Amino acid sequence: MNLPRNAFKAALTSTQTQYGIWAGFANGYAAEIIAGTGYDWMLIDGEHAPNTVPSVLGQLQAVAPYTTAPVVRAVTGDANLIKQLLDVGAQTLMIPMVETAEQAQSLVRAMRYPPHGIRGVGGGLTRATRWDGVPDYLTSAHEELCLIVQVESRIGVENVEAIASVEGVDAVFIGPADLSIGLGHAGNPGHPEVQERIRHAVDATLAAGKACGILAPNEADARRYQDWGCQFIAVAIDISLLRQSAQATLARYREPGTPQTPSRTY
Template sequence: MHLPHNAFKAALKQAQPRYGIWAGMCTPYTAEILAGLGYDWVLLDGEHAPNTVPTLLGQLQAMAAYGSQPVVRPVTGDPVLIKQLLDVGAQTLMVPMVETAEQAAALVQAMRYPPHGIRGVGGGLTRATRWDAVPDYIRNAHQELCLIVQIESRLGVQNAAAIAAVEGVDAVFIGPADLSTGLGHAGDASQPEVQDAIRQAIDATRAQGKACGILAPREEDARRYLDWGCQFVAVGIDISLLRQAAQANLARYRDDAGASKAPGGVY
């Protein structure tokens, strides 16, 4: 059996935009629905959604038959958790709140086996090796693994060029909600200071020859960030889409259903 190809990593080297959707419902059933809709990638969120390694495994298995590529976001860059996620077959990780090149380099080490890193060897116990059916997995795994680091703080923006320059970092993803809050604007990414910081991070990332992505459920934001050079953009969140569609449906029948219709200002 061949080492599974990481189509998401390969796509980062191409110019055309890649559209993604956030998956926060934590079930294989909904992950499979999203995987069949035509989005280029699906973010399985383990930071703010109540996912665990077993629930993420189920979603990876559910998505395996589809062309949409899974991206897994752990709650932290803990090397032990990274090891577990890679062992169950995640090939692309998005790690939150990376602020320095040193942090980024440590994440690269967590994703690689010795002598180039510190990842522990699971061998035939792991889905990643297809239970020891992939020849030379230890030597070749890094070729198909993809590391995305999230910049979502003032310090991260200041260090964006150095972070993006780290060998083994494949892409940078900007988190507008945390970035705007950290800059004193409580989740309001429309503020000029926040927009300037986002543009700065995009430019710094692209200058290092790395792909840049962002979360932008509002169409006007997504199109602006694409114009600025983002190559992969999450243009929807499953939970938000469900809530909005359900409210709109009820509002057709009940006048009072629109009382809480407007989504929150963060996304």
């Protein structure tokens, strides 16, 4: 059996924008529905959604037959958690709140086997190896693994050049919500200071030769970030889509009330 190809990692080398969707329902049934809608990638959120390693596994299995590429966001950069997520078959990991090059280097090591890292060997116990069905997995796994680090704080943006330059970091993902609140502009990623910091992070990432992504459920934001050079953009969130659609449907049958404007962050 061949090493499973990472379609998301391959797509980052393309000039075509990759449009993604946040998956926050934390179950395989909902994830499979999303995977069948045609987005280029989906974020299985282990930071703010109630996911565990087994629930992430279930979603990876549910979306495997589809072309939408799964990206798994861990709640933390803990090396033991990274090991578990990789062993159940995640090939692309997003790690939140990365603020230094040293932290990024530690994440790279957590994703690689010795002598280049510290990842433990699970062998025939793991889905990643297809239970020892992939020959030479130990020496070739890194070729199809993709590490995305999130830069979403004042300190992270200050260090983004060094972070993006770390060998083994494949992409930088900017978190406008955390960045805006960290800069004193809670809920307002459109504030000029926040926008300037986002633009700086995008430019620095591209200058380092790495792909840059961002969460932008607001269309005007998404198109602006695309113009700035972001190659993968999350333009939708499943929970928000359900809530907004449910509200809009009910509003057709009730007296007009105060219109609700979708959030520019979540």
